[in-house]
Amino acid sequence: MLKHNLLIAIKSLARVKSYALTIIMTLGVTLGVMVAMYNLNYQIIAAPLPYPDQDRLILVQGQLLADGEVKRENYLPFLGAIEAYKDQHPGIETFALHNISIDVEQSLPNSPTFNTGAITPEFMQIIDAPLALGRHFTKDEGLDSNQPVAIISYDVWQTHFGGSSEVLYRSVTFKGISFIIVGVTAEHFAEPVLATPTWRTDVWFPYDYRDTPDPVWTFSSNQVHLVGKLAKDADINRTQLALNNWVMARYPAAVADDPTVANTEVKWRFTTYKERIIGDAGNTSIMMLAGSVVLLLIALSNIGNLVLSRAVEQQRAFAIQAALGAQPHHLFKQVLVELSLLFAAALIVATGIVSLILGLLKAGYAGPLARLDELSLNMNTVLFAIVLTLILNFALAWVVSKQLNYNAIIGALQSSGKGSGVQVSKRTRQVLVSMQVFFCISLLVLCVSIFKQSWAQLTAPTHINTENTAQIALNVGTLLTDMSPEQRATLVLDATEQLNQHSDVVRAGVGSYPPISYWLEQFSSYHSQLEPGMDKPIVTHKRVWGTRGYFETFGLTLTQGRHFTDAEARDRAPVVIINEFMANMIKASGKEPIGAKLYARNSNEPITVVGIVGDLNLPNQPPISRTYRPRVNTGYPIIVVETKPNVQLTRQSINDLLAQVHSQIRVYDLQTTEQILSSHLKSQRVASIFTIVLSAVAVILAGIGIYGVFSYAIALRRYELGIRMSIGATPLAIFKLVLAENMLPFLIAATSATCALLISYFSAASTPIMQMMTVWSWFIPVALIASLVIGITLLSTWKIIRRPAQYALKGA
Structure with missing residues (x-):
């Protein structure tokens, strides 16, 4: 019996290749995305670490406290x-x-x-x-x-x-x-x-x-x-x-x-290896999984519509089988076998999609997530894909069989299929549209919120000089122990001057790690006082050392006061330039920033403010006070260099210049400022691309599904609409009539999605994703899907309203 059903299903699907291909590709792609996201979440959240006794492995972390x-x-x-x-x-x-x-x-x-x-x-x-x-x-x-x-x-x-x-x-x-x-x-x-x-x-x-x-x-x-x-x-x-x-x-x-x-104290705490390794990656991966689930649900609604429409087309074949003694469970088996063939093919496609996505994830295209090196198409993932496919297969077959009224099928044969055949009920059609609209709006609201924030960070001005600039990190080798800081300073300044004399270089300066550099981890904050003595109010700030050329090449813009001199950098003079954020804090204390004195915590040695520069707007860094001190950094110096347009410095060419100063000085990192900025913005860029692609796929899938339902409904009402046009209804009136009915499932879904989002917002208002949401996050998806519904309604009715009424009546 199974072999017979299988042969019938193969022959039947061979006659509807486009139908079969649509289901296989739609399900294969969306199922593959979801299975890949399951694999990612399993690896990050649930999979044991590849170390024995993982629960006993700890990292000691600490805090410095005062009062x-x-x-x-x-x-x-x-x-x-x-x-x-x-x-x-x-x-x-x-x-x-x-x-x-x-x-x-x-x-x-x-x-x-x-x-x-x-x-x-x-x-x-x-x-x-x-x-x-x-x-x-x-x-x-x-x-x-x-x-x-x-x-x-x-x-x-x-x-x-x-x-x-x-x-x-x-x-x-x-x-x-x-x-x-x-x-x-x-x-x-x-x-x-x-x-x-x-x-x-x-x-x-x-x-x-x-x-x-x-x-x-x-x-x-x-x-x-x-x-x-x-x-x-x-x-x-x-x-x-x-x-x-x-x-x-x-x-x-x-x-x-x-x-x-x-008057400070230190406290230590334990963090397990798993907590440290995973970090916040679990939140990101869960959001990606949620997006893939919604995408699959939209696809299933689409597939459900296609399968139901095909069941209607197969009513005569079902009726003949029923007349020959087939019972409802026989029809269920026939539907199940046909869907099983499609789902098996989709599973093969999904496997290829999973392998592709895992490869992209391991290559770093989704940003620096945890445990990416351990990703693989393992047995756990394969079993999940098979079980999920079987569940979806049986569920859809059951839904379709429930829509097949056995008595109506018998009646279809008796009436020769004229006017009383099996149809997809109006309620079912509305449910399908409502589901797709609900899932699509919910997904788009999240995508728009994430994209809006990510895009704002990607396009925000940083206030640093990114044009034709690069950072050259130097390694001084044995000089770190063989020479005094003063001797190294002389060599580092000579190396910087060698670069300044290069024909392709506009200017260069040397300093410590800049506010943004190849080193992704942020360095510690420092504390200064506005008054000398013990336990005075503290200002927390980031600190950078460098020469005037270093800060000017980096792009700091002086708004008040003056810059350092080269002599002050060599002598480590007790002067400082601060940013506007810190200047405003000093003003709030009742002092003028220029000429103000800063003191290291609990120190009586003053550092005089001689200049103020603009604030920086750097990725993943909140607004904070910053100080810039004159000093030639000699331990791990970084030279910031500006070149002429269309010039690319190479590691070898710079090493050749440095060898003229000392053989131990080498380049260990060379990146343009744009490359460094891009590395810090990788997460935002990935989020923007991911949300755009996810949104586009969701809208396309929803559009295809909605069009299928609307077109089917128009086909059922073709004769009715022809009569309305023959007695005087204008094309615009017909369009408005159909649109009014089509907007009903949209309004139900939009209202349901809005309520669900409001409940989520008020129950988890403090979560990062909810804080991203604005009125525009809701309005744009609703307006987009409303426009989609209107456009699809016009497209589905166009063949009728663009021609005289007799064509609709003849085609009925």
């Missing part, structure tokens, strides 16, 4: 982390230290830049990092051992060593030190993301070769991490309390001689 108020987040005293690592703690099985940086390799061709990680041996051991070759670091290569060994990543092994099996015991060189390679991580190694989501370490060293200053209790950096593994059966809250008591007992005495942190 009970948080002054700095992610405050982990460097020396405190090292002392905690060395000590024993109840509930902690082991601690590990981790320090990230970027460095230039000095022995390989073209001096490549690598992301580096300085670690203690426990770091790799607690996650059981898989290796392609070699071994992990041993205890003999731990803290204070000064053993120059290295573990390289699989990508470095393949790219720079050709995947050679003899890579072990070869070396890589950084800052004049040759590190013997003792291990290569496996290709499938998923590095725990403790810094930025896009960070991937290329080379690991022992912790003694960390790229940070000597450890002190008053230094904290987001490059330094203290991680650990809880003991079995340890209570995380009790263990956290014990460690917090440990640091609070040591911190006051450790910083007693530093007035800038007087």
Whole structure:
């Protein structure tokens, strides 16, 4: 019987190729999108981390507080982390230290830049990092051992060593030190993301070769991490309390001689690896899943209309089968078999769509989401796709069979199909239209809200100089330890002057990390006082060092006062330029900004305000006070350079210039300001593109579905409308009559969608997505779908109203 039904279904579908292709592609694409989003959400939210005992792995994070108020987040005293690592703690099985940086390799061709990680041996051991070759670091290569060994990543092994099996015991060189390679991580190694989501370490060293200053209790950096593994059966809250008591007992005495942190305290807390790795990615992925679900629902409404219309066309075939003894369940099986063929083909298409989307996600086209490297078309995803397809298949077959009135089918045969055949009821047609309009409006409201905010951020003026400018990050190699800051300053200024003398360069200046740079993580805030002494009111601000040429090339616009002189930069003069945001705060205190004195926290040494520059409007950075100080940065200097139009600086050409100053000075990052700005706006750009594509697909699917329902309704009323026109109804009157009926399901759906959105808004008004919504977020989708309904109504009635009445009557 099944074989017979299958053959009938194949022959039947072969006669309606466009119908079959429409369903296969519509369902295949939308089902594929949803399954891909399911895979993404499963991987981010539900899938276990690829580390043993994942629930016991923790990251220690801290806060700096003064008078009970948080002054700095992610405050982990460097020396405190090292002392905690060395000590024993109840509930902690082991601690590990981790320090990230970027460095230039000095022995390989073209001096490549690598992301580096300085670690203690426990770091790799607690996650059981898989290796392609070699071994992990041993205890003999731990803290204070000064053993120059290295573990390289699989990508470095393949790219720079050709995947050679003899890579072990070869070396890589950084800052004049040759590190013997003792291990290569496996290709499938998923590095725990403790810094930025896009960070991937290329080379690991022992912790003694960390790229940070000597450890002190008053230094904290987001490059330094203290991680650990809880003991079995340890209570995380009790263990956290014990460690917090440990640091609070040591911190006051450790910083007693530093007035800038007087009367402050440090609190530490635990964040599990999973919480840190996932971050806010779960919210983003859930929104993407919700959008895909709505898209699938719109597609199913569309498909439902097509299947019901086809069932009407098949009424004579059903009637003949009923006359030959077929019962309702036989008809259900026939519908089910036909739909199963279509859904099976759609599942194959969906599998291809899933693979394509996962590839795009892993390539970073959706922004820096967590755990993208672990995405794959796994068995879990395949089973979900199959089960979802079966559920949809049976559900749609059941709905269609319920619409097939068995007695009406018998009657259709007796009446020879004239006037009393099976029809899709008016109520069913209205429900189909209402569903598509409801889902489409709801989705469009969310898309318009997200797009509006993302587009505003993409097009907002930044007030920095992006035209023909670039940032050149320098690595000074062994000079960092072999020379004094004054000696390095002379070389860095010479290097900057070499660039200034280049024929393609307009100007250049040197400084610290700019307010926006290749380094995606934001640096710590600083605190200054408007009056000297202890416990005076504090102004929180970001701080940048540099020369006058650096700040002018970057694009700071002076609105009052003066710029620095080159002598002030060399001498680190106690002067400062502030932004207008900070100037307004000083004015609010009753002082004039120009000439005002700033003091480091609890300090009596003044810094004089000599100028005011305009505020910056940088992506993902709220308005904040900013200070700009004169100084030649010598540790990790960045040169901001402006070139002549249509000139592209290359890493090699700059290195050739730098070699004339000193062989140790190399470029480790070179990007135009536009490239840097683009990297910071990637999430907004992805959100804009995603919402546009999602909205367009939703409107197209809804439009196709609505057109199918309206066209079917017009076909049923063709004779009636012809009679109305023959007795004097004008084309406009016919159009208004049909439009009035077609607008009813639209109004029901629009009202329902509005009510649902209002309920969601008032129940979750504080959520980010609800705060994005405005009246325009609602009005634009409603107006768009209303226009769509009007346009489709005109299109579906056009064949009737554009011709005389007799054509409608003849075609009835």
